[in-house]
Amino acid sequence: MKAGKMPGVELTVVISNKKDCYAIQxxxxxxxxxxxxxxxxxxxxxxxxxxxEILDQEKVDxxxxxxxxxxxxxxxxxxxxxxxxxxxPALLPKFGGKDFFGISVHKAVLASGDTETGMTIHFVDEGIxxxxxxxxxxxxxxxxxxxxxxxxxxxxxxKKYYPEVIYQLSKSL
Numbered sequence: 001m002k003a004g005k006m007p008g009v010e011l012t013v014v015i016s017n018k019k020d021c022y023a024i025q026x027x028x029x030x031x032x033x034x035x036x037x038x039x040x041x042x043x044x045x046x047x048x049x050x051x052x053e054i055l056d057q058e059k060v061d062x063x064x065x066x067x068x069x070x071x072x073x074x075x076x077x078x079x080x081x082x083x084x085x086x087x088x089p090a091l092l093p094k095f096g097g098k099d100f101f102g103i104s105v106h107k108a109v110l111a112s113g114d115t116e117t118g119m120t121i122h123f124v125d126e127g128i129x130x131x132x133x134x135x136x137x138x139x140x141x142x143x144x145x146x147x148x149x150x151x152x153x154x155x156x157x158x159k160k161y162y163p164e165v166i167y168q169l170s171k172s173l
Contacts, residue, residue, distance in 0.1 A: 008171070014035070060083075087119060110146075118154065135161060135165055139153050
């Protein structure tokens with residue numbers, strides 16, 4: 001956004017369940033609205049309802065999940081149907097679901113013997129990593145690859161393509 005590569009896209013609000021996470025800190029430093037919702041003593045439903053109220057109040061068109069590790073409730077997902085996107089560090093449907101996040105994804109990819117991996121950008125639905133795929137990009141797994149080296153390679157794909165998908169989707173909303 002700062003480089004001017006996303007004209008017309010406005011970052012309305014950053015919401016997190018982690019009080020001092022880098023996303024909240026960075027958003028505030030850049031002058032964006034950043035809200036911490038304390039999950040303590042809240043049900044998942046109450047948490048998501050509070051988040052929904054904020055997003056509706058801010059008139060958010062597209063919800064972009066970045067490092068968000070909570071499973072969204074069905075009512076929340078249905079309220080924002082086809083307006084929530086997520087990025088996953090593997091080629092879904094392989095290596096997706098409840099136990100596949102962070103470095104565990106890359107460990108599983110290497111253990112499988114696959115010769116390629118990549119990233120998937122998808123819509124969020126009521127399942128876990130089961131929404132309609134928007135974009136996938138692949139990389140070849142080199143001999144001697146480690147989970148950490150795969151993570152870095154996939155992260156480079158994510159940094160390149162997530163903003164592009166956000167921009168393209170924003171033009172159609």
